[in-house]
Amino acid sequence: MAEGDKLFHLARKALERAHAPYSGFSVGAALRTKDGATFSGANMENVAFPEGWCAETSALAHMVMAGYSEPGCLAEVAVVAPKKDRITPCGGCRQRLAEFGTARTKIHLCDQTGIVETVRLGDLLPMAFSDLPSI
Template sequence: MRWKPLSGGREITMNSLDQLFSAAMAARANAYAPYSGFAVGASLRTRSGAVFSGANVENASYPVGTCAEASAISAMALAGERLIFEILIVADGEALVTPCGACRQRIREFAAADAKIHVAGLDGLRASFTLDQLLPYAFGPSVGKVSP
C-alpha cells in the first residue's frame, strides 16, 4: 500500500508503517501505567528518516503523567531533530486511540498540517489521518513566525 507523498516528498509505504508499528509496540512494552493499566506506545519518523519512540508514564498525581506522543517528541528534540513526518500510536482496546488535544498541539509544533498520524491496535494499523484532520485551524508555530 502506498500513500500520497507529503510536502517533504517522502512516500509512506507499508514497510515504513511496519517499522513504526514495531517500534511503538516495543515502546508500549515499557510503558509505566500502574494506575490506569492503559499502556500506550508511540513512534515517529522525522523528515530525515530517523525514528524516535516513547511510552506513557503515569504518576500518582495524574496531571503530571506523560503521554507516549510527548515522550517520543521529547526524544526527537533531544536528538536535535525538529520535523515530524509521521507518527504512529498503538494501544489496546476496541476504540481508536487518537492523540489527546494536548498531544495534537505538541505534534503541531513540529509537524506540518499534512503530517500523517496513524493509530493502531495490538492487531495492527486501524486508521490514518492528517494532522489537519485531527486539529483543524490549529494554532501553530507560523502564528509566531516560527517555522518547524
C-alpha cells in the same frame, strides 16, 4: 515493510515500557522525521495525577533531544494502546505534534495487529494554535 508498519512495531515495543499502574491504560508511540530518523516513547503516569505524560510526548522529547526541533521535521506517527483500537493522540499531544509537523503529517491509528487507519494531522487538529505549514 512500509515505514508506517515499522513505526507500528516500534510503538508496540515502546508499549512494553509504559508506566501506567494507576489507570492501567498503556500507550506506545513512534515517530519518523522527514530524513528517516525514528523515535519512540511510552506514557508515564505519576501518583500525583495528572502529572504524567503521554507516549507521543515521550517520543517527541527523544526527537528534540536528538536535535530535531525545526518546524515541519515530523513526517509520521504511529500510536497503539491495548485497551483501545484505533487510538488517536489526545488534544494536548495533537498540539505538541503540530509544533513539529505539518497539516500533512501522517498519523497512523493502530490496533494490536497493525495500522487500522491513517489520517492527517490537519484533520485531527484543524485549528492548531499556530498555522500548520501546508507542506
